[in-house]
Amino acid sequence: MTDQKATNITWHAHNVTTQDLERLHGHKGVTIWFTGLSASGKSTIANAVAAALHGRGMSTFVLDGDNIRHGLNKDLGFSPEDRVQNIRRIGEVAKLFTSAAVINCTAFISPYVADRKIARDLQPETFIEVYCKCEVDVCESRDPKGLYKKAKAGQIKEFTGVSAPYEAPERPEVLLDTGRMSVEACASAVIETLKSRGFVS
Amino acid sequence: MTDQKATNITWHAHNVTTQDLERLHGHKGVTIWFTGLSASGKSTIANAVAAALHGRGMSTFVLDGDNIRHGLNKDLGFSPEDRVQNIRRIGEVAKLFTSAAVINCTAFISPYVADRKIARDLQPETFIEVYCKCEVDVCESRDPKGLYKKAKAGQIKEFTGVSAPYEAPERPEVLLDTGRMSVEACASAVIETLKSRGFVS
Numbered sequence: 001m002t003d004q005k006a007t008n009i010t011w012h013a014h015n016v017t018t019q020d021l022e023r024l025h026g027h028k029g030v031t032i033w034f035t036g037l038s039a040s041g042k043s044t045i046a047n048a049v050a051a052a053l054h055g056r057g058m059s060t061f062v063l064d065g066d067n068i069r070h071g072l073n074k075d076l077g078f079s080p081e082d083r084v085q086n087i088r089r090i091g092e093v094a095k096l097f098t099s100a101a102v103i104n105c106t107a108f109i110s111p112y113v114a115d116r117k118i119a120r121d122l123q124p125e126t127f128i129e130v131y132c133k134c135e136v137d138v139c140e141s142r143d144p145k146g147l148y149k150k151a152k153a154g155q156i157k158e159f160t161g162v163s164a165p166y167e168a169p170e171r172p173e174v175l176l177d178t179g180r181m182s183v184e185a186c187a188s189a190v191i192e193t194l195k196s197r198g199f200v201s
Numbered sequence: 202m203t204d205q206k207a208t209n210i211t212w213h214a215h216n217v218t219t220q221d222l223e224r225l226h227g228h229k230g231v232t233i234w235f236t237g238l239s240a241s242g243k244s245t246i247a248n249a250v251a252a253a254l255h256g257r258g259m260s261t262f263v264l265d266g267d268n269i270r271h272g273l274n275k276d277l278g279f280s281p282e283d284r285v286q287n288i289r290r291i292g293e294v295a296k297l298f299t300s301a302a303v304i305n306c307t308a309f310i311s312p313y314v315a316d317r318k319i320a321r322d323l324q325p326e327t328f329i330e331v332y333c334k335c336e337v338d339v340c341e342s343r344d345p346k347g348l349y350k351k352a353k354a355g356q357i358k359e360f361t362g363v364s365a366p367y368e369a370p371e372r373p374e375v376l377l378d379t380g381r382m383s384v385e386a387c388a389s390a391v392i393e394t395l396k397s398r399g400f401v402s
Binding site: 014015016020021024025047050051054057059060061062063067071072075085089092093095096097099100102122 | 215216217221222225226248251252255258260261262263264268272273276286290293294296297298300301303323
């Protein structure tokens, strides 16, 4: 096909490791796992955290419904089995991003303790669970996508907080009272926790 | 919970976009999709490409059997349906890494044209297919994991190149004669293609 042309390439005997990528990006990878009811602020706060860290030159990525539900998990519905598979796959992808030394935020309702435990156990040292705590009637009053209205009208079955349970984390790394705190205050609290755990300097 | 403490944080009104991440990393994301028989050199060359680009300060990641088969795709076997699902998921994850402005190499046999087309169609502008072309008897003589031996003994069913077909790419962006070229020459050819297409300067 072709002979070696690019003489300015240094060939490395070893594969690029996670440690190599951490040195390149200047920080470790970590998964910041946002959980809470629909409209509790998960995605908004996840994006605010990512933007603040990006502003400091850190490598970030947000996994949320926009890029997962219509992509990797488009073959999944809302049955109990599919919900488990949904969160399992997200947990695995988050772990890959951590291996790539990217600070990754996941923003999914993830209502079950057992499923979140699966995600955590994949990378226990690099998993920060952020519980976006918000009363269901506050979420319902926000309802940006009109989902609570549809759920109450019976048009969506097994809707978390209305017709399906939400199992709150018992010991999340960060608990945010998203019904009362501003987005900025919530994001700051997450970043303070990242600092105290050595992920952000 | 907490008031805003970190006064040195700049709050951004907009989410971090792929363009923002490209500026941060200094390059676009791209998927370099290695396809070929078992022992044709996919993973070795993928890692050599990643190491060379890493040496130039670029953000890279390799998706291969080591981090996918025992993770995201550990629920999949080797049935026709599972093979399709295997490649589909890898294609979706590769697209996420491209969105994160990471140069990602995938190293999987991916024997079927139709499956590779699904992966390509997810990101047609950022998909470089690299065909690692190698005679099956050369692969068999390498056989680092003893898989050809097992396949020939009937211990592995539907083994690509032995008891299952490999559909060669008709128009790959890069064709490597991995039975004859050195790893360095193969990796150089890939990098030259990345240069000519504007992914690497």
